[in-house]
Amino acid sequence: MRVFLIAGEPSGDKLGAALMAGFRSLMPDTEVEFIGVGGPRMEEAGLSSLFPMDDISIMGLTEILSQYPALKRRVNEAAEAAIAAQPDVLITIDLPEFCLRVAKIVKARSTIRTVHYVAPTVWAWRPGRAAKMAKHIDQVLALLPFEPPYMEAAGMRCDFVGHPVVTDPLASATEAEAFRDRHGLGAAPLLLVLPGSRRSEVTRMGPVFGAVLAEVCARRPEMRIVVPAAGPVVDMVQAAVAGWPGAPLVLDGKAPDAQAEKRAAFRAGDLALAASGTVSLELAAAGTPMVIAYDMNWLSRQIIGRMLRIDTVTLVNLVSETRAVPEFVGAACVPSDIAAAVLALAEAPQSQQEAMALTMARLGQGQEPPGIRAARAVLDGLGRL
Template sequence: MRIFTIAGEPSGDNLGAAVMAGLKELTGGDVSFEGVGGPAMQAEGLSSRFPMSELSVMGLAEILPKYFHLKRRIRECAEAVLADPPDVLLTIDSPDFCLRVARLVKAANPSIRTVHYVAPTVWAWRPKRATKMAEVIDHVLALFPFEPPLMQAAGMECDFVGHPVTTQPQASLDEILAFRQESGIGDAPIALILPGSRAGEVTRLAPIFGPVIEKLRARHPELVFVLPAAAGVADLVEEKVRDWPANIVVLDPRDSTPENFAVTKRAAFAAADVALAASGTVSLELAAANTPMVIAYDMAWLTRVIMQRMLLTDTVTLVNLVSETRVVPEFIGADCDPDKIAPALASVYEAPEAQYEAMELSMQRLGREGEPPGLRAARAILARL
């Protein structure tokens, strides 16, 4: 069996590695891989045609200078698939690149089976994306249990295979105690501050999160504030927290190896009593660590206006969506205001019980007690061949 697979960013590389391992297990090793991927997929046996980092660009300003190069890479991948058709073309997330490859492939050879891992968020906005995707994709592997009916309605086969957050390791008691001791926190309660992993997010949210911390500290002076910085924005985070009114324990990934920082970060998540976080999959990471949260996010004015008109759901917080509750307070766009966020964060800290059941339910529905997502994804691919 031959699989041509493409991943364009680290999260996709991890998904790809897991499904490759699952396919090797289920086929007894009778499977080969080619395509594009990162270090995790290469460790599973992929020889990447070119560095995956060439595809890891985001935003109009970043893409424009590389537009013609990316177009060449799209055609290169499509031509490689068509020259020696595989049993499956497996594309992983990165739809701007991957679906363009699939479109070229399908136009030239409709019989090549196409599978895309990670469904588009049509439940949140731009539902017509699914219909357009169905023109070039046969089978979707979905991360969320409510996605298969949406993909099937658009004309694609779809299987829910579980979310990778359910397989992420959680901190042990020893790791939590070591983190508290090494950070000088002791037994103090912790408020986790998570302003995002991109420069634009940190720049927009830092002036909002700072006053929230001031208000929460006035109400609960016993709290210690901990901020695990993302590697790409550590300098920016250090700059922004200087203006904040409280001392912040910044966890800097540059101070340790990636492996050791991962241990420190998950210990901080598990040790925290409450978290203020930017919107995104971090809400699921917090739920996996059983940490109550408030979600806050703002964006550029034009983006805010467009999103308000196009948004199809009354919540963007994944814990709320998966658990079918609205127990996690969220403050998005114009509501991302310190005077609104601070009382909600204090309330969650003082009475977190309402969130525990929703977080546990979310993890169950995302597959915590089932097969690992990579194995489920591999099984779904083989079952529908």
């Protein structure tokens, strides 16, 4: 069996590697060949990448436009390689700006079955994307339980396969206590601050979070601040927190023990202030209550604000069908309001526990791992189970 895979960013590389392991687990007596584009995890699992994954790992409209000629060449290169390989299935993983263009070319010139892993957020904005996808995607693998009806309505098969956050390792209470001891935090209340993993996010949210902490620390001077910084933005985060109150402890995301330190911090934290994103699910998995905030440039705020079809962008709220997590997005991203929410949460951190537990259960916690579920869904679509 031959599988052509394309992943263009670290989260997709993680999904792809788990999917590859899932295929091998379900087909122990069948030789499965993996070709395509991926990162270090997929290469470690046996993929020989056509070109570096970083070549297509580009986010943001401005960045995409500035590098459009190079991206277009990579789209054509990947599509031609897939057509020449004649795989049993082409699986594109997230990064729709790149992956769906490849699938469109492949579908126009072959009968190769196409699967897209990670449903686009048509439930949040631009619902017309589903109908456009359906012209060249046969099957979608969804991370969120409420997504299949949107894809199926457009004419695609869609399988909910679970979210990878449910298989991520969690720190123990002992590890959390050791983290506090290691950094001299004692039993003080601990606030995690997560300003984002992209440079643009840190630039925009750093000053906002600093203003929030000025109010929080004035009211709660005993509060200790820990900032888990993603590897690519450690230097930016360290510069941003230099003017923050509370003597923040920055965890270096490039350190050898970075992931273990982050897990321990999440377990040790009493509450968190975080930029919007999948970090809300990581915090929920660790049982750490949160306040979410996010802002963007004026133009993006105007455009996206008019296109949004939901009243919350926080995944814990969406999956649990509650509004338990306070959220301050766009024009509502006001430091004084955010600080009030953080202080209120510090007084009643148990208010989110039920919503976080429900979110994890609905995402597949305690069930078959998502990588195996995804592989099973693909094989079923191929009639190969």
